[in-house]
Amino acid sequence: xxxxxxxxxxxxxxxxxxxxxxxxxxxxxxxxxxxxxxxxxxxxxxxxxxxxxxxxxxxxxxxxxxxxxxxxxxxxxxxxxxxxxxxxxxxxxxxxxxxxxxxxxxxxxxxxxxxxxxxxxxxxxxxxxxxxxxxxxxxxxxxxxxxxxxxxxxxxxxxxxxxxxxxxxxxxxxxxxxxxxxxxxxxxxxxxxxxxxxxxxxxxxxxxxxxxxx
Amino acid sequence: xxxxxxxxxxxxxxxxxxxxxxxxxxxxxxxxxxxxxxxxxxxxxxxxxxxxxxxxxxxxxxxxxxxxxxxxxxxxxxxxxxxxxxxxxxxxxxxxxxxxxxxxxxxxxxxxxxxxxxxxxxxxxxxxxxxxxxxxxxxxxxxxxxxxxxxxxxxxxxxxxxxxxxxxxxxxxxxxxxxxxxxxxxx
Numbered sequence: 001x002x003x004x005x006x007x008x009x010x011x012x013x014x015x016x017x018x019x020x021x022x023x024x025x026x027x028x029x030x031x032x033x034x035x036x037x038x039x040x041x042x043x044x045x046x047x048x049x050x051x052x053x054x055x056x057x058x059x060x061x062x063x064x065x066x067x068x069x070x071x072x073x074x075x076x077x078x079x080x081x082x083x084x085x086x087x088x089x090x091x092x093x094x095x096x097x098x099x100x101x102x103x104x105x106x107x108x109x110x111x112x113x114x115x116x117x118x119x120x121x122x123x124x125x126x127x128x129x130x131x132x133x134x135x136x137x138x139x140x141x142x143x144x145x146x147x148x149x150x151x152x153x154x155x156x157x158x159x160x161x162x163x164x165x166x167x168x169x170x171x172x173x174x175x176x177x178x179x180x181x182x183x184x185x186x187x188x189x190x191x192x193x194x195x196x197x198x199x200x201x202x203x204x205x206x207x208x209x210x211x212x213x214x
Numbered sequence: 215x216x217x218x219x220x221x222x223x224x225x226x227x228x229x230x231x232x233x234x235x236x237x238x239x240x241x242x243x244x245x246x247x248x249x250x251x252x253x254x255x256x257x258x259x260x261x262x263x264x265x266x267x268x269x270x271x272x273x274x275x276x277x278x279x280x281x282x283x284x285x286x287x288x289x290x291x292x293x294x295x296x297x298x299x300x301x302x303x304x305x306x307x308x309x310x311x312x313x314x315x316x317x318x319x320x321x322x323x324x325x326x327x328x329x330x331x332x333x334x335x336x337x338x339x340x341x342x343x344x345x346x347x348x349x350x351x352x353x354x355x356x357x358x359x360x361x362x363x364x365x366x367x368x369x370x371x372x373x374x375x376x377x378x379x380x381x382x383x384x385x386x387x388x389x390x391x392x393x394x395x396x397x398x399x400x401x
Contacts (some may be wrong), residue, residue, distance in 0.1 A: 006251050026333060070301070076300075077308075087310070089308065
């Protein structure tokens with residue numbers, strides 16, 4: 001949702017911030033960029049646990065975008081262009097939390113975040129496409145809830161094991177569950193409601209855990 | 215996803231992004247500029263040329279140039295590579311433009327000789343021997359690229375004709391040419 005407000009962007013929102021992503025985000029980036037998860041996403045203990053936090057070993061973890069090797073404060077996908085200009089290197093596939101930045105939902109409508117890292121005056125709140133931003137936010141909320149549902153199933157049923165096999169198993173489950181939801185969405189089209197995707201997720205989770213215990 | 219595209223995406227090195235200077239059309243330059251909200255003069259360069267290819271445009275004092283994507287060095291001892299190449303912490307390279315990348319990059323390494331599509335991966339360290347050529351798909355893309363180049367050559371001819379009418383061209387810059395392109399390729 002790039003607007004003219006982003007024309008002068010120097011990528012402050014992509015530096016010095018921790019970007020917690022959903023399983024959907026990670027899966028989308030992995031497929032679009034043909035990467036392995038460990039090339040771009042980190043599984044780390046979450047100091048500020050959320051509904052999507054999942055257990056790895058004996059720690060509560062989240063998925064975070066990795067950092068650049070050249071500039072450890074920056075997102076690993078940030079492109080440095082001439083003239084102090086920075087742009088996202090996976091713009092079309094960027095995490096939804098990045099796509100909805102720097103807005104938030106307030107009383108059901110779009111508002112600029114108070115902690116915005118760009119110049120607030122750059123955003124013309126009168127000419128903003130409110131329905132489009134709101135739709136993006138609602139989509140983000142659905143992705144978070146579904147990932148939370150997956151994390152909940154994982155936390156209840158995943159066997160306790162050391163961090164490394166657990167991480168590997170987690171990503172294997174994430175792949176299978178997300179693919180089941182994407183297949184359901186493609187099959188159902190407009191009927192692919194959150195409840196229908198949730199049902200596909202539950203079925204995939206049940207099958208995976210059953211396979212694991214065989 | 216076509217096998218060729220998947221193979222290219224998976225490539226860690228992306229040596230093609232260092233080996234080639236990517237000459238682009240006005241359509242590529244303006245599309246990338248608009249996608250990134252960065253003016254085309256900041257992401258392209260005017261490369262001086264001695265011969266007269268159809269996309270050579272005239273700048274100050276009649277000197278001919280071609281439009282190419284800007285290149286950079288990630289470190290002092292590195293080869294220059296495309297400005298948009300993203301190097302991940304494990305060394306894997308990815309194109310930061312995604313689907314907005316220029317047509318020559320989208321068709322790489324396919325080329326059409328006498329109506330037959332084949333791979334010509336000079337400068338590429340990848341092994342393309344096991345990758346199938348999707349002839350119908352790539353032929354369509356290559357024809358689109360050819361049409362874009364023809365359209366661009368027509369606009370370059372217009373520009374050159376306009377410049378020929380000017381009494382003074384000493385301060386004519388790459389930026390002036392890019393502004394002409396933004397005018398000719400509307401959003």
